[in-house]
Amino acid sequence: MGKNRYLYYLVFLNMLVNVVVFVPEILIRDRFNGALMSVFIAVPISTALLFWFGKSLVQFPKQGLPEIFGRYLPKWLSIGLLLFFAAMWFLTGMILLLDYTKITKDFISPDVSKVTLIGLFLVLVCLAARLKSSTLLHATEILLLLTAPIILFILGKSVMNEDMSWDAIFEIGTNVLQTPTVDSLAAATFVFTGYTNMIIFHRVFGNEFRFRHLGIIASFGFLILLTSFLIPVGFHGTYGANRYTFPWVATADSMRIEMFVVERVVFLFILIYTIIVLVAAIIHWHISLELFKSVFSGGSGEKKSFRVTWIVLIMFAAVTMVLEIYLNGYQIFNAGSLWLKIRFFGELLLVTILVYAARRKKRA
Amino acid sequence: MNIMIRLTLVLAMILFLNGCGFKDIDKRFFVVGIGIDKSEKEDKPFRVSLKLAIPPEKPGKGAKFQVLTEETDTITEAIRNIKSKVDKELDFGQTKVIVLGEDFAQKDIRIVLDWLERRRDIQKIAWMAIGRPNAEKVLNVKPPSEQIPSNTLILPFEEGGTESQFIVSQKLFQFYQKYMEKGINAILPVVEAGDGFFTIDRVGVLDKMGLQLVLSKQETSMFNIIQTGLQKSDIQIGEKENLIMISADQASADYSIRSGTNQRPYVNFNMKIRGIVEEQKSLEPITQKMLNRFEQTGAQEIEKKALSLLTKLQERNLDPIGFGLRYRSRHWNNATEWEEWQKIYPELDFRVQADIRLRATGMVK
Numbered sequence: 001m002g003k004n005r006y007l008y009y010l011v012f013l014n015m016l017v018n019v020v021v022f023v024p025e026i027l028i029r030d031r032f033n034g035a036l037m038s039v040f041i042a043v044p045i046s047t048a049l050l051f052w053f054g055k056s057l058v059q060f061p062k063q064g065l066p067e068i069f070g071r072y073l074p075k076w077l078s079i080g081l082l083l084f085f086a087a088m089w090f091l092t093g094m095i096l097l098l099d100y101t102k103i104t105k106d107f108i109s110p111d112v113s114k115v116t117l118i119g120l121f122l123v124l125v126c127l128a129a130r131l132k133s134s135t136l137l138h139a140t141e142i143l144l145l146l147t148a149p150i151i152l153f154i155l156g157k158s159v160m161n162e163d164m165s166w167d168a169i170f171e172i173g174t175n176v177l178q179t180p181t182v183d184s185l186a187a188a189t190f191v192f193t194g195y196t197n198m199i200i201f202h203r204v205f206g207n208e209f210r211f212r213h214l215g216i217i218a219s220f221g222f223l224i225l226l227t228s229f230l231i232p233v234g235f236h237g238t239y240g241a242n243r244y245t246f247p248w249v250a251t252a253d254s255m256r257i258e259m260f261v262v263e264r265v266v267f268l269f270i271l272i273y274t275i276i277v278l279v280a281a282i283i284h285w286h287i288s289l290e291l292f293k294s295v296f297s298g299g300s301g302e303k304k305s306f307r308v309t310w311i312v313l314i315m316f317a318a319v320t321m322v323l324e325i326y327l328n329g330y331q332i333f334n335a336g337s338l339w340l341k342i343r344f345f346g347e348l349l350l351v352t353i354l355v356y357a358a359r360r361k362k363r364a
Numbered sequence: 365m366n367i368m369i370r371l372t373l374v375l376a377m378i379l380f381l382n383g384c385g386f387k388d389i390d391k392r393f394f395v396v397g398i399g400i401d402k403s404e405k406e407d408k409p410f411r412v413s414l415k416l417a418i419p420p421e422k423p424g425k426g427a428k429f430q431v432l433t434e435e436t437d438t439i440t441e442a443i444r445n446i447k448s449k450v451d452k453e454l455d456f457g458q459t460k461v462i463v464l465g466e467d468f469a470q471k472d473i474r475i476v477l478d479w480l481e482r483r484r485d486i487q488k489i490a491w492m493a494i495g496r497p498n499a500e501k502v503l504n505v506k507p508p509s510e511q512i513p514s515n516t517l518i519l520p521f522e523e524g525g526t527e528s529q530f531i532v533s534q535k536l537f538q539f540y541q542k543y544m545e546k547g548i549n550a551i552l553p554v555v556e557a558g559d560g561f562f563t564i565d566r567v568g569v570l571d572k573m574g575l576q577l578v579l580s581k582q583e584t585s586m587f588n589i590i591q592t593g594l595q596k597s598d599i600q601i602g603e604k605e606n607l608i609m610i611s612a613d614q615a616s617a618d619y620s621i622r623s624g625t626n627q628r629p630y631v632n633f634n635m636k637i638r639g640i641v642e643e644q645k646s647l648e649p650i651t652q653k654m655l656n657r658f659e660q661t662g663a664q665e666i667e668k669k670a671l672s673l674l675t676k677l678q679e680r681n682l683d684p685i686g687f688g689l690r691y692r693s694r695h696w697n698n699a700t701e702w703e704e705w706q707k708i709y710p711e712l713d714f715r716v717q718a719d720i721r722l723r724a725t726g727m728v729k
Contacts, residue, residue, distance in 0.1 A: 032698065106484045107484060110484075110485075162592075163535070163537075163538050165541060165545075165686075165689070167686060167689045167690050167692075167693040168541075168545065168689065168693070169693075170693035170694070171689065171692045171693040173693070174692075174693060174694070174695065174696050174698060175698050177696070235537060235541065236537060236540065236541045236544070237540075237541035237542065237544050237545040238545060238546070239544040239545055239546065240540050240541045240543075240544035240545065243481070243544065250488060250537070253487060253488040253489070253537075254488040254489060254535070254537040255489070256489045258522075258523070263489075264487055264489070
């Protein structure tokens with residue numbers, strides 16, 4: 001049995017969390033200005049990146065980014081890039097936590113202070129991010145398999161809902177012939193980026209690991225993008241959808257389960273997303289932590305590595321906590337949409353360097 | 365070292381846990397209905413009523429409730445004032461009905477709608493309605509059969525309750541969707557307060573400001589057929605001794621907007637009614653010939669009724685069916701289509717084609 005399937009969990013995880021990192025918000029904001037075209041363009045771009053990334057990475061069996069960079073890049077460049085990517089992955093986890101704390105605070109526990117909430121999230125995420133890569137992959141598998149049926153249920157319920165305005169969705173469809181914007185393109189490509197988590201997790205995959213079934217990843221990502229963009233439009237109209245701060249929370253709140261303990265789907269939605277967001281944050285911070293460790297304690301003893309781990313994690317927690325205290329909703333959104341753009345260019349850079357390293361290896 | 369850090373973290377977590385502001389269920393008052401009326405005073409435009417559910421002493425002892433009313437300048441202030449009249453925390457998480465008084469709805473609902481959408485604890489699946497004569501009276505109706513406060517007002521709107529061809533139901537998010545959209549007008553059911561009962565058989569059409577038109581009972585039924593289709597409805601055909609009532613198990617309509625370059629734009633309406641005869645006044649057995657005649661005259665009557673409703677809405681420049689949105693969604697000139705449609709709609713022709721099929725005459729001929 002190969003471990004190939006874990007790649008798909010990582011990819012699927014990022015597809016699911018798109019709802020929390022402003023992807024639908026940005027697409028809905030640009031709905032008349034090329035958001036749909038961005039979605040259509042994002043699919044081939046991301047599939048091509050995924051293809052080149054996979055093709056290059058399998059040249060280095062059982063190696064992560066630090067090992068590859070260390071061998072094929074000059075030292076200063078390698079360290080600079082590793083720090084940059086470490087910061088990117090840290091930011092992903094941070095934005096997830098910041099935004100999700102806001103949602104939890106608003107809908108689940110308005111009486112609990114946001115500092116308490118994010119404090120609890122941070123304790124959990126920091127403790128779990130230290131675990132072994134293979135342990136995290138196993139946990140991701142179990143948690144995703146537990147939550148996936150409920151997410152499919154919510155998705156199915158929303159698509160089948162009688163109150164959906166298909167005319168509103170078709171109206172967005174007639175806006176397809178617009179020039180795409182950088183914002184919405186960066187947002188749309190995020191959905192496919194789960195594969196980049198392999199820069200660390202590749203270490204625990206075996207020699208026989210290959211990137212397969214790219215077509216399935218591409219079409220699945222495309223469907224997830226369309227649903228996360230268009231279902232809120234169907235529920236709230238072409239103008240109403242743009243008025244919500246969290247379109248998907250409002251959409252979940254617009255559905256009801258007739259025969260169940262709770263009637264409001266929004267509680268079910270938030271419960272499930274708490275799991276998904278925390279898993280995603282753990283995965284991203286784990287990668288960031290491993291990258292930092294490779295820079296600051298590469299090759300040195302157990303004790304130093306332990307110290308670096310805790311210094312980095314406490315820094316992570318402190319920065320997140322401070323930003324949570326000082327930023328309001330709009331500022332988090334602006335930071336998030338800026339981060340999405342930087343992340344998009346970072347992804348292009350990452351794939352380019354990997355392709356370069358793979359070619360050098362072949363020539364050598 | 366490791367153990368020390370773990371211990372510190374566990375202690376830190378315990379520190380986090382105190383000071384939680386959660387209130388027990390017996391310290392909460394559940395607001396089951398919100399009513400908003402126009403007040404007589406100039407400086408205090410809102411008359412806000414909250415219907416609070418009182419838990420029964422024993423299970424199944426029947427519903428008790430209390431309606432508290434405040435007149436203020438802002439809704440938030442009204443709720444704060446009501447809070448100081450009760451001993452428990454108000455909880456809007458169970459609010460299932462939002463009633464806007466008729467007088468109030470005619471003026472300006474924008475601020476109230478904004479407030480309803482902004483509050484995170486008000487469910488987007490709460491039912492919206494217009495209250496006649498006003499919202500406070502509607503909230504105060506106490507039907508003798510009611511077991512849970514407000515249930516009599518909630519059930520008719522749900523699929524599980526009565527099924528009536530005169531009831532239009534709108535959830536908060538649906539109302540907001542139509543209200544914000546270009547090319548469709550929002551609708552709300554009109555609930556009339558009676559002595560121990562409600563009458564819900566009309567629909568009101570709203571524009572961006574407020575209530576513009578209330579349709580009659582027959583028009584509401586026709587509107588329901590056109591808008592969503594009906595699975596159970598009674599349709600009357602003919603008059604006096606030719607009168608029959610059809611029990612229709614399907615009544616639906618679909619339409620398409622045709623706008624060519626050389627012709628006046630028109631809407632093609634196809635209505636489909638399938639059912640059986642339920643009551644007749646001629647007292648003769650119904651023959652095949654009569655059945656055919658009923659189908660024909662019935663189709664003509666339905667066409668006439670549909671046409672009169674559509675032209676009535678058109679004359680008032682109201683579009684609750686969403687022709688405008690349909691037009692927008694089928695045209696690619698996104699920059700100009702909306703202006704175009706606003707010119708087209710007043711001149712639009714309606715071509716209604718009804719098709720009635722009577723499957724049987726019932727248990728007797």
